[in-house]
Amino acid sequence: MKIVADENIPLLMECFGAMGEVVALPGRSISPEDVQDADALLVRSVTKVSRQLVENSSLKFVGTATAGFDHIDRDYLASQGIAFSHAPGCNATAVVEYVLAALDILAERDGFELRDRRVGIIGKGQVGGRLYRMMERLGVDVCACDPLLESNEDSRDDARYVSVDQLIECSDIICLHTPLTMDGPYPTHYLIGEQQLRAMKPGTVLINAGRGPVIDNAALKQCLSERDDLTVVLDVWEHEPDADPELMAQVDIATPHIAGYSLDGKIRGTEMIYKALCQHFGLPARVRLPAITPLPVLKQMKFSEGTSFSTTCSKAIRSVYDIRRDDAVMRKGLMGAEEPQRRLTFDRLRKDYPERREFSTLRVELKNCAAELTDVFQALQFKIGDEL
Ligand SMILES: NC(=O)C1=CN([C@@H]2O[C@H](COP(=O)(O)OP(=O)(O)OC[C@H]3O[C@@H](n4cnc5c(N)ncnc54)[C@H](O)[C@@H]3O)[C@@H](O)[C@H]2O)C=CC1
Numbered sequence: 484m485k486i487v488a489d490e491n492i493p494l495l496m497e498c499f500g501a502m503g504e505v506v507a508l509p510g511r512s513i514s515p516e517d518v519q520d521a522d523a524l525l526v527r528s529v530t531k532v533s534r535q536l537v538e539n540s541s542l543k544f545v546g547t548a549t550a551g552f553d554h555i556d557r558d559y560l561a562s563q564g565i566a567f568s569h570a571p572g573c574n575a576t577a578v579v580e581y582v583l584a585a586l587d588i589l590a591e592r593d594g595f596e597l598r599d600r601r602v603g604i605i606g607k608g609q610v611g612g613r614l615y616r617m618m619e620r621l622g623v624d625v626c627a628c629d630p631l632l633e634s635n636e637d638s639r640d641d642a643r644y645v646s647v648d649q650l651i652e653c654s655d656i657i658c659l660h661t662p663l664t665m666d667g668p669y670p671t672h673y674l675i676g677e678q679q680l681r682a683m684k685p686g687t688v689l690i691n692a693g694r695g696p697v698i699d700n701a702a703l704k705q706c707l708s709e710r711d712d713l714t715v716v717l718d719v720w721e722h723e724p725d726a727d728p729e730l731m732a733q734v735d736i737a738t739p740h741i742a743g744y745s746l747d748g749k750i751r752g753t754e755m756i757y758k759a760l761c762q763h764f765g766l767p768a769r770v771r772l773p774a775i776t777p778l779p780v781l782k783q784m785k786f787s788e789g790t791s792f793s794t795t796c797s798k799a800i801r802s803v804y805d806i807r808r809d810d811a812v813m814r815k816g817l818m819g820a821e822e823p824q825r826r827l828t829f830d831r832l833r834k835d836y837p838e839r840r841e842f843s844t845l846r847v848e849l850k851n852c853a854a855e856l857t858d859v860f861q862a863l864q865f866k867i868g869d870e871l
């Protein structure tokens with residue numbers, strides 16, 4: 484079997500090496516010639532899997548180790564009988580933790596308590612659904628907009644569903660977690676445009692960790708030049724990897740599409756397409772990824788009695804993931820850089836992203852602390868108690 488794969492898929496050789504020839508290539512440069520005689524193509528989000536790439540190839544399987552699949556022409560693959568698989572939910576926890584890490588920094592900077600804010604989540608799927616439940620457990624007032632979920636009797640739950648306009652009207656913090664869609668009953672392209680931006684309440688925090696074009700970036704730039712009360716966190720950008728440096732200068736936290744980049748989430752993505760490929764070709768899935776996942780650098784934190792509530796949570800969150808580093812590195816690398824350097828730097832920051840682990844890899848010891856603090860750490864998915 485010949486497998487062509489994005490070189491940025493972690494544990495590629497460990498998983499697929501024994502199955503045949505594995506050709507690892509930079510995702511953006513995978514060409515029709517590369518896949519012509521391949522049996523399987525394994526990508527991440529930067530490879531456009533279009534008719535032009537795939538036609539005249541011997542491909543039987545395409546897998547993307549990502550949650551999103553707007554880079555895949557699934558209709559064309561289906562028309563050619565090529566199997567397709569993605570990795571739903573693989574990095575949802577990482578994205579939720581990205582949002583929490585951003586809110587933790589902003590709450591300290593701007594002097595607010597998350598519990599005093601209403602959070603509105605647009606897109607209540609794997610990411611948005613986890614975020615919704617976590618906010619509920621943290622005692623935060625939360626609502627969601629997801630007309631597809633709401634209108635489906637099988638998936639509807641007792642969450643508080645509202646329309647986009649209602650959500651914008653009532654939320655202090657707006658989190659975007661929809662896929663990028665251009666058609667269907669509820670397309671998300673430019674879901675947030677000039678009108679929606681204008682309608683946001685004074686002081687709204689807007690976070691986009693879905694896909695760049697869900698916000699009209701030109702309208703956002705214009706809006707931010709007119710009102711300085713909005714706080715914006717952008718992980719995703721229109722025209723990636725060419726993130727607009729002017730917009731970057733206007734937003735409060737800027738990162739290069741790394742919200743889902745926990746090592747745990749990336750490895751889960753690899754595992755999901757590995758299992759799907761094995762199943763498709765009738766091969767045994769022998770590799771056990773948890774067994775070869777590295778141990779976290781930081782395994783345990785102990786808090787002294789009397790440490791304040793918010794200090795304790797912030798310290799734990801920032802020890803695992805300090806989003807300020809990602810923001811600083813992006814600004815340093817991209818501001819003032821010319822094309823094509825800017826694009827190359829955006830991609831390099833993603834390729835060389837340092838190891839980041841999920842909250843659940845850190846054990847937190849809370850001797851003689853308030854029970855409420857234990858509840859909060861549990862809601863955030865940290866491990867509790869002294870085991871070492
Ligand atoms: N920044 C990053 O690193 C990452 C970004 N993503 C992006 O986030 C998106 C969401 O991820 P998941 O939650 O895993 O996907 P998902 O498919 O589980 O959830 C998406 C939800 O959005 C809803 N939705 C679709 N159109 C909508 C609309 N017009 N208004 C409101 N809701 C709508 C769907 O019904 C679904 O419940 C992915 O498609 C991907 O594009 C995902 C992972 C990492």
Ligand SMILES: O=C(O)C(=O)[C@H](O)COP(=O)(O)O
Nearest residue numbers: 527528529549550551743744
């Ligand atoms: O899973 C998704 O969807 C994402 O957005 C991924 O985090 C994108 O990562 P890359 O595939 O671009 O490495």
